Amino acid sequence: MLSAATIIRERALADLHGLPATAEVVHRIAEEIHACWPQASRFKCFRLAQGWTVEEAIERFHGMCDREGVKRRGLTERSWREWEAGARPDREYTDLLCRLFETGPVQLGFARDYTPEHLRARSAPQPDPITLAADEAGAHAEQAETSELGAGALERLRAEVVWVGRRYVWESPLPLFVEMRALQERTRKALDRRVHPGQASELYFLTGALCGLMANVSMDLGRRIPADTLARAAWTYGRVAGHPSLMGWARGMQSQVALWDDRYHDALGYAEDGLEHLSAGAGGVRLHMLRARACAMLSRRTDALESLRRAEDARAAGEGDELHDEMAGEFAFLPAKQHYYASVTRLHLGDSAKAIEEGLTALDLYARDDAQNRSYGCEAMARAHLVIAHLLEDDPGGADQAVAPLLALPPERRISSLAATLDDGRSMLAAHPGGERTARQIESFCAVGLPQAAPALTEGNRR
Numbered sequence: 001m002l003s004a005a006t007i008i009r010e011r012a013l014a015d016l017h018g019l020p021a022t023a024e025v026v027h028r029i030a031e032e033i034h035a036c037w038p039q040a041s042r043f044k045c046f047r048l049a050q051g052w053t054v055e056e057a058i059e060r061f062h063g064m065c066d067r068e069g070v071k072r073r074g075l076t077e078r079s080w081r082e083w084e085a086g087a088r089p090d091r092e093y094t095d096l097l098c099r100l101f102e103t104g105p106v107q108l109g110f111a112r113d114y115t116p117e118h119l120r121a122r123s124a125p126q127p128d129p130i131t132l133a134a135d136e137a138g139a140h141a142e143q144a145e146t147s148e149l150g151a152g153a154l155e156r157l158r159a160e161v162v163w164v165g166r167r168y169v170w171e172s173p174l175p176l177f178v179e180m181r182a183l184q185e186r187t188r189k190a191l192d193r194r195v196h197p198g199q200a201s202e203l204y205f206l207t208g209a210l211c212g213l214m215a216n217v218s219m220d221l222g223r224r225i226p227a228d229t230l231a232r233a234a235w236t237y238g239r240v241a242g243h244p245s246l247m248g249w250a251r252g253m254q255s256q257v258a259l260w261d262d263r264y265h266d267a268l269g270y271a272e273d274g275l276e277h278l279s280a281g282a283g284g285v286r287l288h289m290l291r292a293r294a295c296a297m298l299s300r301r302t303d304a305l306e307s308l309r310r311a312e313d314a315r316a317a318g319e320g321d322e323l324h325d326e327m328a329g330e331f332a333f334l335p336a337k338q339h340y341y342a343s344v345t346r347l348h349l350g351d352s353a354k355a356i357e358e359g360l361t362a363l364d365l366y367a368r369d370d371a372q373n374r375s376y377g378c379e380a381m382a383r384a385h386l387v388i389a390h391l392l393e394d395d396p397g398g399a400d401q402a403v404a405p406l407l408a409l410p411p412e413r414r415i416s417s418l419a420a421t422l423d424d425g426r427s428m429l430a431a432h433p434g435g436e437r438t439a440r441q442i443e444s445f446c447a448v449g450l451p452q453a454a455p456a457l458t459e460g461n462r463r
Contacts, residue, residue, distance in 0.1 A: 008032050008240070009051055010197055023102040026050060030107075042109035044084040046101045054080050057100075064100050149195045154202060157187060161206045165213055166329030169375045172412040177217045184210040201241045208237025208246050209323065213330060215253050219260070220377070222416030228257045245321040248278025248287060249331060255290045259297070260417060268294035282324040284314035286333040289341040296348035304345055311338065334373060336365035340382040347385055352392040359386040380406055380418050387425040396432045399425065403438065407445055419446040 009029050013021060021029075029049035034042055047057050054077055065072050073093065083089055089097060094110050105111035164179055187207040191200060215230035231253035238246030251274030258267035271291040278284055292307035315338070323331050343358035362382045366374050383402050390398035403425065406418070426442040429435035 009049060026101070027103065027107065041084050041086055042107065043097075046103070046108060047084070050101075054084075061096065061100055065096070068099070070096065149190055149193055149199055153190070154199055157183070157190065157206055158202070161187075161209055162327050162329070165209065165327055165331060166372065168213060168216070168330040169373065170371060172410075173217045173220050173415075174412065177214060180210050180214050180217070184214070201243075204237045204241035205243050205246060208234040208241065208243070208250070209327065209331070211237060212246070212250055212253060215250075215257075216330060219257065219417065220415040222420075224257050224261050228254055231257060243323075244277040245283050245323040248274040248283050249323055250274075251277070252283075252287050252290055255287075255294065259290070259293060260420075264294050264297040268298065278321070280314050280317045281319035281321055282315075282333040283321055284317075284319075285311045285338055286324075286341075288314055289333075289338060289345070292345045293341065293348065296345045301349055304349060308342060308345060330375075332373070334365075334369070336362050336369060337375065337378050339365065340378055340385075343382060343389070344385050347389055347392075352389045355389040356386060356393065356398075359383075359389060376409075376413060377415055377418075380409060380413075380415075381421065384418055384421040384425065387422065388428070391425060391428040391432070396429065396435050396438075399429060399435075400438055403442065407441055409445075414445070422446055 013025075026046070026049045030042065030045040033045040033048055034040060037045075047054070050057070050060075052060065058075055058077065058080060061075055062072055064070075073096070075093075079089075083097075088094070088110050094105050094108075097108060097110075098104055101108065106113040160183055164176055164183065168176055184207055187203050187210065191203050191207070195203065211230045211234035215227045215234065218224070218227035218230060231250050234253065235247055235250035238244070238250055251270045255267045255270035255274065258264070258270060268291060271287050271294055274287045275284065275291070278287060288307045288311035292304045292311065295301075295304035295307060315335070320326070324333060339358045339362035343355045343362060346352075346355035346358055359382050363379065363386075366379045366382075383406050386402040387399045390396070390402060403422070406422070409418075422442050423446055426439045426446070429442070430439035
C-alpha cells in the first residue's frame with residue numbers, strides 16, 4: 001500500500017511543476033488512495049497523501065501546536081496508530097487533527113455527513129482557477145532514488161509472466177495456477193523493497209496481470225466468486241499502475257463472470273465501464289463483443305448488433321497495446337475468438353443459422369493458426385455452442401459432428417463452462433429420436449473434468 005500511495009502522490013505532485021501542494025490537491029490524493037484501498041481508514045489516507053511517516057506526522061502535529069500557540073499534547077505513536085486502525089480521538093484531538101490536515105472530521109472518517117446528496121452537490125465549493133492552473137501544469141523531472149531491485153530481476157519477472165500467460169493457451173490450467181501464485185508472491189515481495197516509481201508501476205502491472213490469469217483459472221474451475229475478486233484486484237492494480245489496457249481487460253473479466261452468473265445488467269455495466277478505458281484495438285474488440293453478448297441476453301437486439309459492428313470498427317482501427325498485443329497469450333483477442341463470441345451472441349439472439357456460420361469460421365481460423373495461438377478452451381467452447389445451434393436448426397447430425405472431437409478432450413482440459421454448455425446440449429439431444437446415445441456420452445464427459453480435479457491438486461500441494 002505504501003508504494004502505491006507514493007505513486008499516486010508523486011503523479012499528483014508532478015502536475016504542480018514544483019509548486020507546493022494545496023489542501024485541495026492533498027484531499028484529492030487522499031481520496032484516490034482510499035478508492036484503491038477502501039479498507040484503509042480515511043485518516044491514514046490523509047497521512048499517506050502528505051507523504052509522512054507516523055513519526056513525521058506527530059512532529060508536524062507538535063509543530064502546528066507551537067505555531068498556533070496551542071498547548072502541546074502528549075501525543076504518542078500508539079495513539080496515532082490506533083486512530084488509523086479505526087479508533088476515534090476525543091473532541092480536542094479531533095479539532096487539532098482537522099487543523100493539521102486542513103479538513104473536517106467527516107473527511108478524516110471521525111464523523112458522518114447526513115446532508116442529502118443533492119444539497120451536498122449544490123454546496124460544493126467551486127474550484128480555485130489558480131489551483132486548477134497549477135494542477136494542469138507540466139510534470140517536473142523525476143527525482144532519482146536508489147533502488148534495491150536490479151533491472152535484470154525485473155526483466156526476468158516480466159518474461160516469466162509473459163511466458164505463463166502464453167502457455168495458458170495450450171497447457172492445462174491447474175498446474176499453471178501453482179506457477180502463477182508463486183510468481184505473484186515474488187512480484188509482491190519485490191514491491192516491499194525500495195524501488196523506483198517506474199519499477200513499482202511495472203510490478204503493479206505484472207501483479208495485476210497475474211491476478212487476471214488466476215481469475216481465468218478460477219472461471220475454468222467454476223469458481224465465480226474468487227474469479228470476480230481476482231478480476232477486481234487486477235483492475236485495482238491496473239489503476240495504481242496507470243495501465244488502461246489492464247483496467248479494461250479486468251472489467252471484461254468481471255463482465256464474463258457476470259454473464260455466466262446470469263447477472264446480465266452487471267455484465268453490461270462492466271463491459272461499458274471497460275470501454276471508458278479501452279475502446280480500440282484487440283482490447284476494445286473484446287469489450288464490444290462482451291457488451292454484445294450481454295445485450296443479447298437482455299433481448300436488446302439492436303444494441304447487440306451495434307456492438308458487433310463497433311467491434312469490427314475497433315479491429316479495423318488496428319491500435320495495439322502492451323497487454324493484448326505484446327504480452328498476448330491468454331490476453332490476446334484474435335479474430336478466431338471474435339467469431340466465436342459472435343457465434344454465441346447470434347445464438348442468444350435466436351439467429352442459429354448465423355451462429356453456425358460464425359462458429360464454423362472460428363473453427364477454421366483456429367485450425368489454420370499457429371499452435372501457440374490455438375486456444376483449446378475457446379475452440380472447445382465454439383464447438384459446444386455449435387452443438388446447441390445445430391439442434392435449434394433441427395440438425396442432430398450436425399450436432400454429433402460438432403461434439404465428436406470434444407469427447408476425446410482429456411479431463412484436465414474440460415473447463416467448467418464447457419460442461420455447463422454441453423449439458424444444455426445433452427438435454428436437447430436426449431429429446432431427439434436417436435440422440436440418446438450421444439446424450440449419454442456427453443453426460444459421462446461432463447461427470448469428469450477440471451473442477452473435479454482441483455481438490456485433488458490442492459490436497460497434493462498441501463502434502
